[in-house]
Amino acid sequence: MLITRQIVKRSIAHCKFLSSIRSQNDPRQHSIEDRGLFYKIPENDFHSLFPSLTMLPAHFRRIPSLLDEFSIMVREPALEIIQLLKLADYKLPPIKYILWGPKGYGKRQSLYHIMHYGHLAGYFIIPLLTARHMVSNHDDITPSENDDKIDQPITSAHWLTVFSKSSARKFLEEWTSSKGYHWTERESSDAGASLLSMVEYGAGRPRSASKVIAALMSEIKQQAGERNVPLLICIDGINAFHYTTKLRYQRQYIPVERLTMMSAFKSLLDCDWTNGAVVGTVTPLPHYVRPTQNPEDSFSVFTQMGKEAFDQLNPFIPVFVDKYSKEEAECQLDYYNETKWLTNPNSQTPTGRNELLFLSDCVPRKLEELASWR
Amino acid sequence: MPEEVRKRSVKAAFVDSPVSVYSDKQVQRFINILMDGGNKSLVRSIFEQALFEIKCRQFEKYRKAEDDESRSKIVLDPLAVFHSALENGAPQIGVYSEWRLGTFHKVPVPLSDKTRYFKVFKWLKDSATVNPTKRTPFSIRLANHIIDMHNNEGDVIEKKIALYKIAEQNKAYVRLRKKGTL
Numbered sequence: 001m002l003i004t005r006q007i008v009k010r011s012i013a014h015c016k017f018l019s020s021i022r023s024q025n026d027p028r029q030h031s032i033e034d035r036g037l038f039y040k041i042p043e044n045d046f047h048s049l050f051p052s053l054t055m056l057p058a059h060f061r062r063i064p065s066l067l068d069e070f071s072i073m074v075r076e077p078a079l080e081i082i083q084l085l086k087l088a089d090y091k092l093p094p095i096k097y098i099l100w101g102p103k104g105y106g107k108r109q110s111l112y113h114i115m116h117y118g119h120l121a122g123y124f125i126i127p128l129l130t131a132r133h134m135v136s137n138h139d140d141i142t143p144s145e146n147d148d149k150i151d152q153p154i155t156s157a158h159w160l161t162v163f164s165k166s167s168a169r170k171f172l173e174e175w176t177s178s179k180g181y182h183w184t185e186r187e188s189s190d191a192g193a194s195l196l197s198m199v200e201y202g203a204g205r206p207r208s209a210s211k212v213i214a215a216l217m218s219e220i221k222q223q224a225g226e227r228n229v230p231l232l233i234c235i236d237g238i239n240a241f242h243y244t245t246k247l248r249y250q251r252q253y254i255p256v257e258r259l260t261m262m263s264a265f266k267s268l269l270d271c272d273w274t275n276g277a278v279v280g281t282v283t284p285l286p287h288y289v290r291p292t293q294n295p296e297d298s299f300s301v302f303t304q305m306g307k308e309a310f311d312q313l314n315p316f317i318p319v320f321v322d323k324y325s326k327e328e329a330e331c332q333l334d335y336y337n338e339t340k341w342l343t344n345p346n347s348q349t350p351t352g353r354n355e356l357l358f359l360s361d362c363v364p365r366k367l368e369e370l371a372s373w374r
Numbered sequence: 375m376p377e378e379v380r381k382r383s384v385k386a387a388f389v390d391s392p393v394s395v396y397s398d399k400q401v402q403r404f405i406n407i408l409m410d411g412g413n414k415s416l417v418r419s420i421f422e423q424a425l426f427e428i429k430c431r432q433f434e435k436y437r438k439a440e441d442d443e444s445r446s447k448i449v450l451d452p453l454a455v456f457h458s459a460l461e462n463g464a465p466q467i468g469v470y471s472e473w474r475l476g477t478f479h480k481v482p483v484p485l486s487d488k489t490r491y492f493k494v495f496k497w498l499k500d501s502a503t504v505n506p507t508k509r510t511p512f513s514i515r516l517a518n519h520i521i522d523m524h525n526n527e528g529d530v531i532e533k534k535i536a537l538y539k540i541a542e543q544n545k546a547y548v549r550l551r552k553k554g555t556l
Contacts, residue, residue: 065434066430066437340450343429343450345451346395346396349395352395352396355394369422372425
């Protein structure tokens with residue numbers, strides 16, 4: 001049972017003696033004082049942000065059903081980007097905010113925090129949370145009918161179904177397409193049709209789904225500057241767009257430009273539209289790039305992203321995501337205790353807690369792994 | 375180091391030394407038995423994943439439970455589930471072979487702790503190695519069997535009951551037991 005109390009000044013050093021490790025549930029009002037505290041994403045918001053659990057990585061998927069909630073720790077990188085989003089000038093081309101840092105330090109959690117803020121602040125969110133997995137299905141490759149390009153029917157159709165159920169639905173209903181599109185010989189959509197009808201058509205017809213995505217992205221880019229609603233593009237794995245993929249067609253590796261779906265998403269990263277922002281996380285050292293020889297280099301943004309991604313995305317704002325500070329790690333352990341996730345009786349003792357902090361070195365992912373069976 | 379210690383040889387500490395507060399002798403023994411080719415780090419990670427799987431299942435059960443009574447009966451700690459599973463699966467009585475009058479006779483005998491736990495570990499390992507669909511990872515198979523044992527059902531409990539039956543059938547040969555065996 002939580003005993004809540006009004007506290008006037010909250011210092012992060014007193015985290016252990018806080019009466020509550022919970023912050024208020026509105027990310028629009030989070031400030032630097034809420035650092036280290038947990039806030040819960042309400043269920044309705046969770047279902048509209050993540051209509052399909054496959055958008056989350058495997059080790060996050062089970063958490064909502066086990067702990068009956070999906071809570072995120074408020075941390076500096078997310079607060080910084082939220083502040084910048086509030087202050088940005090949306091009449092200029094979109095600014096790219098890129099969360100970078102070593103593996104398991106909390107980039108995705110910060111991204112979800114920013115997505116929730118965007119949802120409540122009324123942004124039109126385009127979620128690309130599985131960018132790396134979009135280029136991993138080898139069975140999904142079909143040559144496109146009219147172009148030289150290559151479609152990905154199953155992945156495109158799945159993404160469109162998820163998009164139609166996400167928080168962007170209300171905007172898709174209002175926005176209409178500026179011109180008509182001819183999908184196949186007999187199927188077409190007229191000018192003035194709502195974008196939602198296009199999305200639902202694509203979700204039902206995998207054959208044309210990739211073309212629908214290409215048309216959709218070009219429509220959204222064109223119209224973003226004229227509307228009041230700013231766009232927020234959330235990408236998990238932004239450097240997936242800047243490498244030759246591992247997919248093969250006719251014995252050759254396919255570059256991203258040749259895939260209809262991926263090149264459509266990549267066009268959102270260009271600077272030829274206004275009224276939007278791009279927030280992305282870097283997947284450090286993707287599997288198709290060898291790690292560098294020099295260990296000092298491996299922690300710079302340049303090496304984390306790779307040369308191609310860095311050159312093509314430049315200029316962007318890099319935001320470093322660090323591991324937990326001592327106080328944040330203590331708050332994380334308090335959270336686990338509160339939700340009864342740490343079941344071993346030794347975890348309640350100071351020796352047990354110190355052992356967890358020592359073994360994990362306050363790295364969030366490692367702490368989660370250690371706490372998974374203790 | 376003081377001089378007396380330096381003069382004697384000092385053994386290196388075991389990798390499994392109980393420095394950690396979370397170390398458990400039974401767990402270490404089971405990990406050694408599961409290990410193949412000396413690859414202890416792999417087996418440890420498999421076992422830890424199995425414990426995580428057990429914890430997830432017990433939490434799911436806890437969430438679905440309807441009243442406080444059934445909730446209090448669910449054990450959430452995976453190591454506690456593991457220990458209760460071992461207690462349920464370890465046979466108290468076993469059988470050993472005694473050569474008398476031209477044949478081997480199976481003589482029922484109470485088992486020592488060492489043998490009891492070895493039998494459970496071996497049965498658990500053998501039943502988890504069976505993979506009919508070839509799609510379930512080893513850690514999840516282990517978790518399934520441990521949860522079954524905790525609930526007093528499953529392959530390992532059947533093996534225990536089969537052993538008890540053999541001991542019951544050969545009850546008459548108890549008199550052949552040599553003093554001090556097992």
